[in-house]
Amino acid sequence: MRRRIGVVGAGWTGAVAGRLLTDAGFAVEVLEKTSVVGGHSRAETMNGVVYEPNGAHIFHTDNEEVNKFVNAHGLTRPYDHKVLTEVYLSPDDDEGHLLSWPPQVEELKELPVWPMVERELASLPAQPTGGNFEDYVVSIMGRTLYDLFIRDYTAKQWGRPAIELSARFAPKRVELRRDGHRGLFRDRWQYCPPNGINEVIESVLSTVAVTLDTEITVDDAHRLGQDYDAVIITASLDDFARCPGELEWRGIEMRSRFEPTDDPGGVLTPAYVTNRPSTRVPYTRTVETKHATGQQIKGTVVSEEMPGAPRRHYPVLTADGANERRNAELAEKIAEHFDIPVYFAGRLATYRYINQDEAIADAMVVAHRVAAELGG
Numbered sequence: 001m002r003r004r005i006g007v008v009g010a011g012w013t014g015a016v017a018g019r020l021l022t023d024a025g026f027a028v029e030v031l032e033k034t035s036v037v038g039g040h041s042r043a044e045t046m047n048g049v050v051y052e053p054n055g056a057h058i059f060h061t062d063n064e065e066v067n068k069f070v071n072a073h074g075l076t077r078p079y080d081h082k083v084l085t086e087v088y089l090s091p092d093d094d095e096g097h098l099l100s101w102p103p104q105v106e107e108l109k110e111l112p113v114w115p116m117v118e119r120e121l122a123s124l125p126a127q128p129t130g131g132n133f134e135d136y137v138v139s140i141m142g143r144t145l146y147d148l149f150i151r152d153y154t155a156k157q158w159g160r161p162a163i164e165l166s167a168r169f170a171p172k173r174v175e176l177r178r179d180g181h182r183g184l185f186r187d188r189w190q191y192c193p194p195n196g197i198n199e200v201i202e203s204v205l206s207t208v209a210v211t212l213d214t215e216i217t218v219d220d221a222h223r224l225g226q227d228y229d230a231v232i233i234t235a236s237l238d239d240f241a242r243c244p245g246e247l248e249w250r251g252i253e254m255r256s257r258f259e260p261t262d263d264p265g266g267v268l269t270p271a272y273v274t275n276r277p278s279t280r281v282p283y284t285r286t287v288e289t290k291h292a293t294g295q296q297i298k299g300t301v302v303s304e305e306m307p308g309a310p311r312r313h314y315p316v317l318t319a320d321g322a323n324e325r326r327n328a329e330l331a332e333k334i335a336e337h338f339d340i341p342v343y344f345a346g347r348l349a350t351y352r353y354i355n356q357d358e359a360i361a362d363a364m365v366v367a368h369r370v371a372a373e374l375g376g
């Protein structure tokens, strides 16, 4: 008899794990609490315009296996992601300057603050230092650039000063560019699907049994033990264990609005993603997905990303690692409720700040483990 696998969640992780195990001969059912698949990466349309209610999701990877997998499911349209930042050089600076993100030394040389920046850059340590986010960033770009690009952006985004945040995710997020490379990412492959990522995730799930509108929690452990031989959980563990507040999360709210344009190619903001570090505006960035999709349609959707929403978007990786320890404890407690093997994978369940390609790689690892441990 075919071994049965229950997968909780139909985002990238659940979809890919479900697909790989189905292809390997398991009887898989993906259980999703909402009425749609795609998780955080899902795009929607407003008056026909594709936009991203969970924030900009740029697909980029350097992982050949992941690249091959997404190509096979139709994610092939090349895209080179470039971000702008609107910076005010002083409190009485009326006009913001649109600069590249990450900051580019060649562009900075044109600014009146360059002499100060140059002095600071000359006295940086040879290697980044510092256990908290602020110290780390100052050690790679100096105090002036930190104040302009990072300090207020981080405080707005995380609701706490950078000094309280871990430096662990800084290398992935912050850089000072000296080589003129303008794209945000250096990965070999970057794509933007014309109609939103969910089309690709739907293709991944096309041969997998999916049950929508079904929220699974630890209270379902007994039933799951009867229905399946193993379960993969991609949900957030405080939610799954019914202990809201046990883990800290940071959430955003995308305030999205449709705006008419006369020209079918018309856009209203300077870039797909424009960072707004200034405290003069309450949002952290604007997102206008039409820049990337190239959709030809009259009208556009501009989203302002508001921080501080009560949603599980980002794990809060504090310098003391307390939340990660609590997540590991929750995983142990949840597993005790089951008398079948339980696997945890993906961004929410493993409480990691991972991108889509890493979620896919996670799914590949967990599918491989399940197949090895349970047999076909």
Ligand SMILES: Cc1cc2nc3c(=O)[nH]c(=O)nc-3n(C[C@H](O)[C@H](O)[C@H](O)COP(=O)(O)OP(=O)(O)OC[C@H]3O[C@@H](n4cnc5c(N)ncnc54)[C@H](O)[C@@H]3O)c2cc1C
Binding pocket: 008, 009, 010, 011, 012, 013, 014, 031, 032, 033, 034, 037, 038, 039, 040, 041, 054, 055, 056, 057, 058, 059, 060, 214, 215, 216, 217, 234, 235, 236, 239, 240, 252, 313, 314, 345, 346, 347, 348, 354, 355, 356, 357, 359
């Ligand atoms: C604001 C933001 C911006 C991002 N930008 C990028 C980017 O530019 N590039 C990039 O590569 N990555 C980006 N990411 C990361 C990307 O969203 C994740 O890596 C990816 O979505 C993780 O997929 P997942 O399946 O692990 O989780 P999710 O996409 O969160 O999917 C989890 C699924 O489980 C379901 N679920 C939850 N609880 C239950 C339950 N109890 N029962 C049943 N179902 C449940 C959810 O409804 C959801 O469908 C961003 C993330 C956020 C939040």
